[in-house]
Amino acid sequence: MLLALAIGDAYGAGFEFAPREKIxxxxxxxxxQQHGLGIKAGCYTDDTQMSLAISELLISKAPxxxxxxxxxxxxxxxxxxxxxxxxxxxxxLDSVNDGQELLEQINPNSSRNGAAMRAAPLGVLADIETLLHYAKLQAQVTHDTPEAIESAQAIALAAHYMLYQRGDKxxxxxxxxxxxxxxxxxxWHGEVPCSAWETVNAVLTLLKNADSLSALLLMGVDFGGDVDTVTALALAIASESGQYQADLPAFLAKNLEAGPFGHDxxxxxxxxxxxxxA
Incomplete structure (x- = not known):
């Protein structure tokens, strides 16, 4: 899941809010492709990094x-x-030293998609009530609004549905x-904003209509807008389901960033x- 998420993130990052001509x-x-901010081609962004944080905490089994x-x-x-x-x-993040300082200084009143973009790893949780609670709590740290919380829960539920083979896409x-x-x-049709609800709708649209992992990437980027989040989530959720043809070109894994927190x-x-x- 995490490798697929990073590939979707890194591929989509090259087209995030890019002109239609580039797409x-x-x-x-x-x-x-290189991101307009200067993020090198093949490197992932905050979507993957924050998903790593969620995953590492889950794996640690800390409270x-x-x-x-x-x-x-x-x-x-x-x-x-x-x-x-x-x-x-x-x-x-640059100014704080730990999580307590972050909680004390942040204004978590955002309805953007930051809480949803990191919620896919929560799909491994077998109990839905626990999944919903975990998704809500992690959202409240940075995005304590109904839209953001519901979107994080929706992404976690989508990942759970595919991981546990609850049904057809x-x-x-x-x-x-x-x-x-x-x-x-x-x-969903058209450019995807950074809004929580619209991001989830775009991801669900891709998962319903695509039949392969490559189609998820191509169709997701073609939306335009915040496409790295959309392609990262769609690829992460689809990658473990068995319902999509695993046809990603080899370069996507080969050329994904290396380094201490890269591919391996x-x-x-x-x-x-x-x-x-479970």
Whole structure:
């Protein structure tokens, strides 16, 4: 899951809020593209880094508290500072020393998609009530609004549905709507903003309509907008389901960033995360 998430993040990052001309010219699954912020081709962003924080806390089996969650957010960032975060949140992460300081200084009144983008690893939780609680608590650390909480729960539920083979992908949106707050629309069209609800709708649309992992990437980027979050989540959720053709070009794994928290670390951590599945 985590390796797939990072691949989707790194591929989508090259097209995040890019001009339509760049998408039309380069969204061919022939190579990674550099992000407009200067993020190198093949490198992942905050979507993956914060998902690592969630995964590492799950694997540690430490108590699921706001302080522990915030500590992992800060620690993951401090050990491997990278671009991709909103400027305000990145400045806050730079200024604090631990999770307690983050909780004391943050204004968590955002309805953007930051809580959803890191929620896919929670799909390994077998008990839905626990999953919903964990998704809500991690959302409240940074995005304590109904929209953000419900979107995080929706992504966790979608990952759970696929991981535990609860049904065909055609029934995914109904399952998410049944067990989580809100009604989700899997007929998204057009550019995807950083909004929580719209991001989930775009992800569910991809998961319903695509039949392969490569199609998820191509269709997700073609939306335009915040496509790295959309492609990261869609690929992470689909990668463990068996319902999508595993046809990703070899370069996506080969050219994904290396380093201490790159390809090999992601693959190893993903195996540990999947071992938590009941």
């Amino acid at each position: 039309d010219q380069h969204n061919k699954l022939t190579g990674y 699921w508290t706001k302080t522990n969650i915030a500590n992992h957010f800060v620690a993951c960032y401090k050990r491997d500072r990278r671009l991709g975060y909103s400027s305000g949140f990145q400045a806050l 055609a029934g995914l949106s109904a399952f998410v709507s049944q067990h989580g707050g809100g009604f989700w629309d899997d007929n 670390y992601l693959a190893a951590l993903s195996r540990q995360l999947m071992a938590l599945k």
